[in-house]
Amino acid sequence: MNWISNYVRPRINSIFSRREIPENLWHKCDACGTMLFHRELTDNMNVCTNCGHHMGISPRERFHALFDGGIFSEVEVPAPLADPLHFRDQKRYPDRMRAAQKATGEKEAMLVVEGEIGRTPVVAVGQDFRFIGGSMGMYVGNAMIAAAERAVSLGRPMVLFSATGGARMQEGILSLMQMPRTTVAVQMLKEARLPYIVVLTNPTSGGVTASYAMLGDVHIAEPNALICFAGPSVIEQTIREKLPEGFQRAEYLLEHGMVDRVTPRTEQRDELIKIIRMMMKMPRAIKADLPAPGPDTAGEPLQVAPPEPAQDQSDPK
Amino acid sequence: MTRLHPVMKEYRWQLHLYLSAVIYPADVSERQMTNYLDFEKPLAEIEGKAEELRAVARENQEMDLEAEAAALDEKAGALLVDLYKDLTPWRKCQVARHPDRPHCKDYIEAIFTEYTPLAGDRNFADDHAVMGGLARFDDQAVVVIGHEKGNDTQSRLTHNFGMARPEGYRKAIRLMEMADQFRLPIITLVDTPGAYPGKGAEERGQSEAIARSTEKCLQVKVPLVSVVIGEGGSGGAVAFATANRLAMLEHSIYSVISPEGCATILWKDAERMREAAEALRLTAQDLHQLEVCDKIIPEPTGGAHRHRSDAMENVRVAVRDMLKDLSDLSPKELLKERRSKFLAMGSKGLAA
Ligand SMILES: [Zn+2]
Numbered sequence: 001m002n003w004i005s006n007y008v009r010p011r012i013n014s015i016f017s018r019r020e021i022p023e024n025l026w027h028k029c030d031a032c033g034t035m036l037f038h039r040e041l042t043d044n045m046n047v048c049t050n051c052g053h054h055m056g057i058s059p060r061e062r063f064h065a066l067f068d069g070g071i072f073s074e075v076e077v078p079a080p081l082a083d084p085l086h087f088r089d090q091k092r093y094p095d096r097m098r099a100a101q102k103a104t105g106e107k108e109a110m111l112v113v114e115g116e117i118g119r120t121p122v123v124a125v126g127q128d129f130r131f132i133g134g135s136m137g138m139y140v141g142n143a144m145i146a147a148a149e150r151a152v153s154l155g156r157p158m159v160l161f162s163a164t165g166g167a168r169m170q171e172g173i174l175s176l177m178q179m180p181r182t183t184v185a186v187q188m189l190k191e192a193r194l195p196y197i198v199v200l201t202n203p204t205s206g207g208v209t210a211s212y213a214m215l216g217d218v219h220i221a222e223p224n225a226l227i228c229f230a231g232p233s234v235i236e237q238t239i240r241e242k243l244p245e246g247f248q249r250a251e252y253l254l255e256h257g258m259v260d261r262v263t264p265r266t267e268q269r270d271e272l273i274k275i276i277r278m279m280m281k282m283p284r285a286i287k288a289d290l291p292a293p294g295p296d297t298a299g300e301p302l303q304v305a306p307p308e309p310a311q312d313q314s315d316p317k
Numbered sequence: 318m319t320r321l322h323p324v325m326k327e328y329r330w331q332l333h334l335y336l337s338a339v340i341y342p343a344d345v346s347e348r349q350m351t352n353y354l355d356f357e358k359p360l361a362e363i364e365g366k367a368e369e370l371r372a373v374a375r376e377n378q379e380m381d382l383e384a385e386a387a388a389l390d391e392k393a394g395a396l397l398v399d400l401y402k403d404l405t406p407w408r409k410c411q412v413a414r415h416p417d418r419p420h421c422k423d424y425i426e427a428i429f430t431e432y433t434p435l436a437g438d439r440n441f442a443d444d445h446a447v448m449g450g451l452a453r454f455d456d457q458a459v460v461v462i463g464h465e466k467g468n469d470t471q472s473r474l475t476h477n478f479g480m481a482r483p484e485g486y487r488k489a490i491r492l493m494e495m496a497d498q499f500r501l502p503i504i505t506l507v508d509t510p511g512a513y514p515g516k517g518a519e520e521r522g523q524s525e526a527i528a529r530s531t532e533k534c535l536q537v538k539v540p541l542v543s544v545v546i547g548e549g550g551s552g553g554a555v556a557f558a559t560a561n562r563l564a565m566l567e568h569s570i571y572s573v574i575s576p577e578g579c580a581t582i583l584w585k586d587a588e589r590m591r592e593a594a595e596a597l598r599l600t601a602q603d604l605h606q607l608e609v610c611d612k613i614i615p616e617p618t619g620g621a622h623r624h625r626s627d628a629m630e631n632v633r634v635a636v637r638d639m640l641k642d643l644s645d646l647s648p649k650e651l652l653k654e655r656r657s658k659f660l661a662m663g664s665k666g667l668a669a
Contacts, residue, residue: 084607084666085598089583138663145660167551167573169583172597173609176551176573180559180659183532187656207573209524210512210552215532229524229552230514238514248519256520 029053045265054202054222054265058104059111059126062161066124066269072115075123077108077146080138085172093170100131109134109164110143114150118273118285123151126161129203134164136208137171141178141185144212148185157195157276162213166206175207182212195279199268200227200250200259218275219259220268221250227259352622354411360400363393397619404568406594410576412568413547414510417622419629420479421448421463421506424546427626428633429454429461435495437488441521444485446477446513449492454504455637460496462489462557463506466547479548480513483526486556490526490533493541500648502540502640505557510575511550527556534559535656538648542639544614544632545569545601546621561655562639564612565601566628568620571610572599598667608665612639 025038031053041048045065046055064070087093101107109131114123125147127134144160151158167175189196198216202225209229221227228248236243246252250262263271273285353361367389374382404412412418425432429452436443449462466479489505496503512523534541534557543560549571558571565571574582576594581587583596604610614635621628646654 080663081666084663085596086667087596089593089596141663169574169579169597172573173571173599173604173607174663176555176571177609177659177662179528179552179555180531180535181662183528183535183559184656184659187532187535207552207555210527210556211531212528214522214525214528228519229512229527230519235514235516235519239516241516243516247516256522258522258525 030055047265052223052264054224056129056163056202057265058106058130059128059161060106062126063111063113063115063124066117066272067113067115068117068119072113072124075112075114075146075150077110077112077139077143080142083170084138084174085170087170087172089170096132096170104128104130106131108139108143109137109168110140112143112147112150114154114156117269118277118287120273120276120280120282120285121154121156122159122272122276123147123154123156124159124161127163127208129163129165132168133166134162134208135166135168135175136164136178136182136206137168137175138178140168141181144178144182144185145188148188151194152188152192155192155194157197157280158189159197159199159272159276160212160216161199161201162204162208163201164204164206164208164213166208179207179211183215186212186215195276197272197275199272201225201265203227205229205231214258217279218261220261220263220271221253221259222265222268223250223262225250227253352415352417354408354415356408356411357400360393360396363389363396367393401568401619405591406570406597406600407576407591409568409600410548410570410590410594412620412622413566413570415620415622416468417625418547419621419625420468421465421508421546423625424463424506424629424632425452425461427629428636429459430456432461435488435492438484438491440484440487442482442484444477444482444488445475446479446481446509447485447488449488451501454502454640457502457640459502459504460492461504461506462492463546464509464553464557466508477513479509480511481509481553481556482513482515482518483521483523486526486530489557490530493530493533493537496539497537500539502542502643503537503560504636504640505541505543505560507543507545507549507554507558507571508547509550509553510548512553527552530556531559535659536652538652540640540643540646540651541655542636542643544636545571545610546632550575559655559659561643561651561658562611563609564614564632564635564639565604565610566614566621566632567601567616569601570599571601571604572597603667606665606667607663609662 026035027038027041028035029048029050032048032051034048034050036049046057063072083093106128109128111126111128125143147158186196196216197218198213200213200219200221202222204213204227206229209227226248227250232243232248250259253259254262277285367386370382370386374380432450432452434448434450446464448465452459452461464479464481465476467473467476493503512527541560542562543558545565547569549558551573554571576590576597577587579593579597580589601610601613605613612635614631617624617627643651
């Protein structure tokens with residue numbers, strides 16, 4: 001366990017367990033089958049305490065653990081046209097959207113927030129795989145642009161946590177057009193000389209990997225995360241041969257020069273602080289410097305409202 | 318994939334997205350003579366009959382069947398107009414993939430001069446799925462880049478059916494950089510089922526190569542115009558088509574995924590590609606309404622494959638006009654215009 005757990009975890013635990021989770025819940029590790037006590041798993045950011053297997057984590061849960069005191073505020077994302085193509089397969093797209101919103105409690109597949117990690121101000125973007133496979137539609141494009149604009153206006157670095165199956169077919173060509181749109185977002189950061197760190201989580205694939213997820217200044221991958229353009233089963237069907245063990249997994253990508261580091265989720269916070277502070281020419285982090293969570297805020301909801309969201313979005317420069 | 322999270326299992330087909338674009342109508346390539354598409358069968362019958370009549374007349378000098386044959390010709394002509402006046406999205410996909418449709422190589426030969434191919438990514442290999450080099454367009458020096466699918470079994474293998482590997486995108490990046498350096502306009506011709514889903518392609522960074530190519534498109538300070546001449550298949554197309562102006566031939570398509578791939582994922586049945594093609598709104602006409610495509614280039618009646626030089630001439634005129642449109646913009650303005658275009662994209666939906 002790292003230093004932060006002593007300070008912040010107890011408070012997060014208490015809130016999590018009070019709010020959502022029955023005390024007696026057990027969770028079976030997908031990889032090793034160990035039964036894990038829910039609180040134990042949450043404390044460890046959904047990483048199995050027995051085998052280190054990284055399970056899915058929602059952006060909100062991740063940000064609770066990432067930000068100082070679990071405090072962050074959401075950056076508003078301009079709403080795109082709903083269902084621009086009037087797409088219908090076996091379900092209507094608006095019905096799929098509603099079902100995803102109900103299942104996740106989130107508006108869309110991406111959460112943009114700002115806050116401090118180790119007293120280092122950042123804008124962070126988390127992709128939500130639970131929401132229609134974390135697929136990239138216009139909202140995700142708008143989210144990347146809003147995040148980059150916010151980062152530029154505040155002069156902060158941006159951290160992306162990717163998790164996606166790729167493009168959102170229900171938005172057709174407009175989904176595909178998020179590849180150039182998000183690339184423009186990354187260019188805004190680069191031109192402002194602000195670090196853009198990508199944390200690739202399981203899975204990251206398709207058009208997202210082929211755009212903003214592969215354009216970071218630094219690429220950090222979670223252990224064993226599947227990171228690819230084309231998925232392994234499709235490649236097997238095409239080339240009609242078995243792929244090697246670990247193909248397209250984080251460690252394989254590290255070997256092939258596509259990512260800088262493979263870092264367990266529980267160590268990412270310290271690593272991000274360290275890297276970002278160097279890239280921003282800030283003094284080294286002093287761990288003891290972190291304020292302990294005050295008793296006055298202990299029972300309140302963790303999020304705070306964004307300061308002036310509407311103005312911030314309309315006038316990025 | 319034994320450790321799939323339950324949610325992931327549900328969406329594992331999403332992982333196939335870009336790959337399923339490779340389903341290729343291989344049977345088409347094996348046919349001889351006129352390559353009729355399935356919906357052209359009635360036409361094939363009439364044209365066949367006219368052909369038969371003429372053959373009979375040639376062997377029996379005393380018979381005059383020309384009037385009858387001419388009547389059939391007329392009937393065939395009317396049917397052709399009828400068949401092509403309102404093609405369904407799936408039929409457009411078939412036309413866009415037609416083996417006799419002019420390909421990148423044909424366009425380069427027809428509407429450019431002094432084409433000088435430049436090879437290689439200076440790193441690993443030369444990708445034959447991507448053609449590119451210096452050329453003159455209307456006498457003006459330009460850089461031309463495009464996907465080449467090939468037109469017979471051998472050349473299709475050579476060009477990998479127009480499916481680029483990372484080296485193809487990296488070659489394109491290199492050529493775009495050169496164009497930028499020497500202030501030469503860039504013309505890209507898009508015709509690909511998608512990026513190649515191979516082991517080596519993934520190992521050598523397919524995603525990164527596509528991302529960088531798109532990024533390069535958004536960095537150059539020279540006019541960049543693009544024409545979808547056949548199939549604009551997902552990320553492999555975006556990597557070249559992120560342009561100041563995008564034109565599409567009347568029966569070309571540009572899509573996030575092939576209809577077959579989409580049908581497999583959303584309908585769990587590749588045979589539902591007609592419905593998927595409908596739902597994806599991948600035609601030039603729909604994309605024009607969505608303001609993704611700036612210009613629709615008319616095709617001769619019966620498609621570009623029936624009157625190849627007319628189709629290529631139409632493309633020449635369109636490229637000339639698009640370049641003229643951009644000729645007054647400074648390098649900075651060109652860059653800004655391109656980025657603003659993409660930032661604004663998506664504000665317009667389709668009528669219900
Ligand atoms: Zn485990």
